[in-house]
Amino acid sequence: MDPVALSRRLAAGAVLSVPPFAVRLQTPLHVLQRSLHMLYGEFDLLDDGEAPDFVIRVSGTGGLHRFMRRQAMAFIDTPPPYTPLPERMAPIMFEQALNWCVATRTLTHLILHAAVVAKNGRAVIVPGQSGQGKSTLCAALVARGWRHVSDEFALMDPSTLAITAHPRPISLKNRSLEVVAAWAPEMAQSPAYEGTPKGTIGYVRPSRAAVESAPEPVTPVAVVFPRFDPAQAPALDAMGKAAAFIALTACSVNYREFGQAGFDAIGRLVDGNPVLGATYPDTGSAVALLEQVVG
Amino acid sequence: MDGTSDIFRLAAPSGSLHWREWDDGCVIFNRTTGETHYLDDFTAYLLRLVEAAPRSQDALTGTVCAELGRERSATLEAQIARALRNFETLAVLERAR
Numbered sequence: 001m002d003p004v005a006l007s008r009r010l011a012a013g014a015v016l017s018v019p020p021f022a023v024r025l026q027t028p029l030h031v032l033q034r035s036l037h038m039l040y041g042e043f044d045l046l047d048d049g050e051a052p053d054f055v056i057r058v059s060g061t062g063g064l065h066r067f068m069r070r071q072a073m074a075f076i077d078t079p080p081p082y083t084p085l086p087e088r089m090a091p092i093m094f095e096q097a098l099n100w101c102v103a104t105r106t107l108t109h110l111i112l113h114a115a116v117v118a119k120n121g122r123a124v125i126v127p128g129q130s131g132q133g134k135s136t137l138c139a140a141l142v143a144r145g146w147r148h149v150s151d152e153f154a155l156m157d158p159s160t161l162a163i164t165a166h167p168r169p170i171s172l173k174n175r176s177l178e179v180v181a182a183w184a185p186e187m188a189q190s191p192a193y194e195g196t197p198k199g200t201i202g203y204v205r206p207s208r209a210a211v212e213s214a215p216e217p218v219t220p221v222a223v224v225f226p227r228f229d230p231a232q233a234p235a236l237d238a239m240g241k242a243a244a245f246i247a248l249t250a251c252s253v254n255y256r257e258f259g260q261a262g263f264d265a266i267g268r269l270v271d272g273n274p275v276l277g278a279t280y281p282d283t284g285s286a287v288a289l290l291e292q293v294v295g
Numbered sequence: 296m297d298g299t300s301d302i303f304r305l306a307a308p309s310g311s312l313h314w315r316e317w318d319d320g321c322v323i324f325n326r327t328t329g330e331t332h333y334l335d336d337f338t339a340y341l342l343r344l345v346e347a348a349p350r351s352q353d354a355l356t357g358t359v360c361a362e363l364g365r366e367r368s369a370t371l372e373a374q375i376a377r378a379l380r381n382f383e384t385l386a387v388l389e390r391a392r
Contacts (some may be wrong), residue, residue, distance in 0.1 A: 240319025246333050256329060260313060263324035263331055266316045 001045065007033040013057075019214035020155070020164050023098060024052035027090070032058055033090035039169040039190055042208040054101040059089055060092050071151035089193050092201055095171065103155055104164070105252040109155035109164060110258055110265050113251045116149035116163055116218065117141045122294040123163060123218035125154050125269075126226055127251040130198070133226045133286075136176040139204050140283045141290060143181040143184030148210035149218055158258055161215040161272070167210040169203035177202045183283050200288065222293050223248070223275045226286065234285035237277045244275035299372075303379055304349035305388040312346065314339075328386050338378050345388060352379055 006014075010033050013026035018040075027033060044065035050051050060071065071084040082100075103111060115138035128134040138151040149163060151170040156163050169190070177192055177200065188205040213224055225239065225247065239247075246265050249255045255262045276293065280286040303311070307327035315322050321339045324331050334342065344350065344358055356375050360367050382388035 080316060183319035241317035242322060242333060244313075245315065245317075245322050249331060255331075259329055260324055260326055263315075263322075267322075270317075271315075 001037075003034065003037045006037050006045075009045065010036065013274045015050045015052050016040060017044040017046050018098070018168065019166065021102070021166075022046055022050050023101075024055045025034070025058070025094070026056075027058040027094075029058060029060065029087060029090045031088055032090040032094055035190060036094075038188070039091070039203055039205050040270070041156040042206060042211045044211075054098065054105065056097045056101065058090050058095065058097070071136070085196065085254060089196060091190065091203070092193055092196055095169065095203070098168070099152060101132065102155075106155065106254070107257070108157075110158045110255065110262055112154040112156065112248060113152070113253060114154040116154045116165075116220075117150045117290070118147040118149055118218045119145070119291075119294045121218070122221045123149060124290060124293055125163070125220050125223045127154075127223065127248060128226055129251070131173065133176075133228045135170050135172055135230075136179060137226050137286050137290070139170045139172065139176075139180045139187065140183050140287050142170070142204075142207075143180075143187055144287055146290075147218075148206055153253075156265065156269075157217075158261045160219075161265060161269055162219055164217050165210075165214040166213055167206045169206060172202050172204065173209075174199045179283055180204065180266075214240060220269065220273055222273050223269065224290065225277045225292060227277060227279045227280055228281075228286070230281045232279045232281055234281065234289055235279045236289055237279070239275045239277050241270045241275065245270050299352040299376075302349050302351050303355070303382075303388045304306040304343050304391050305346060306383075312342075312387070313315070314345075323387070325387060327384075330385065332344050332385060332387070338381075341375060341378050343383065345382075349391060352376055355379075 011028050013024060015022050015024045060103050071087055082096055112127055114125050115134040116123055116125055117138055119234040126134045126137055135151045148167050150166040153166055154163050155166055190203040192202040194200045245266055277291045280289055307325060311326045313324040320333060320335050322331055322333050344355060352375060356372055359365060365371060
């Protein structure tokens with residue numbers, strides 16, 4: 001879709017397919033409209049009558065901020081959970097709002113804060129809180145032909161442990177932006193947004209292949225906790241299963257809501273798959289370790 | 296009374312605790328509270344004993360000494376007392392009234 005037509009639809013409110021969700025987004029902000037054209041260019045717009053899973057509106061704030069230091073505010077359908085950011089950061093505001101919707105309103109999947117990547121159908125869960133390197137590793141692997149299943153959330157069926165793909169722009173922070181740009185200069189990156197509460201943030205545009213393959217769930221064959229340490233040699237170490245269980249529940253955003261089903265699912269995930277810690281001093285060795293994991 | 300003769304039993308109905316055990320420890324899920332807890336091997340062993348049959352701290356210490364061949368000592372008693380107190384706080388065990 002050409003940028004002008006997209007802007008017109010977004011200004012009125014458009015339903016965007018962000019598998020497995022339909023997101024109704026309304027925004028008059030040109031900075032966000034331009035960003036969506038770039039980052040979500042491979043995603044589909046649905047009919048306006050499509051029932052959305054989430055409704056998000058990102059607009060400017062009122063008052064004096066209309067005239068100076070213009071801000072963007074995300075509205076879901078309750079009071080927004082975030083403080084406004086400068087208007088030029090509206091794309092970050094949208095990603096945060098969508099993350100919040102997924103994390104708090106998804107009742108069908110056990111959600112782990114994790115990237116998920118796959119090679120030849122063999123998926124690896126890479127858990128980690130923000131800043132632990134999962135998105136950098138995800139981008140680096142995707143650049144070498146791995147399937148981009150998700151960079152932020154593993155949406156796991158608690159009965160089968162199958163993971164529903166949720167490809168989104170890969171969020172990179174601070175030094176990771178340079179690392180990925182150097183590793184894969186061909187990957188399309190958004191502008192870098194400096195001065196956010198988490199430093200400088202930028203995004204990698206998902207490929208059409210990632211979007212097209214989204215309806216196919218994946219089954220994990222390993223869980224790998226990443227640890228970047230420039231002083232260490234590359235190493236894969238088996239983690240204790242009990243320690244892994246606790247670490248995975250800590251990474252889940254809705255483990256408690258699932259009760260015993262969540263306990264059983266994490267237990268089966270840990271019992272049925274190797275759980276490893278990957279220590280690496282650079283991107284190349286991280287990718288080599290993950291290649292080793294999927295054989 | 297120092298409390299060592301109070302009988303400890305599961306706070307939740309039978310079948311409420313679900314276990315997963317591995318070489319580096321175990322986790323339990325308490326269906327009554329919805330909480331998950333990590334236990335090291337020794338603490339898990341104590342809970343298994345009380346789950347099998349309610350008993351006092353004193354009796355528990357006696358069983359540990361007999362089964363594990365350990366000497367009864369102030370350190371061991373303090374360790375068991377601490378574990379029981381923690382289980383009580385977590386609503387895993389309670390004192391029989």
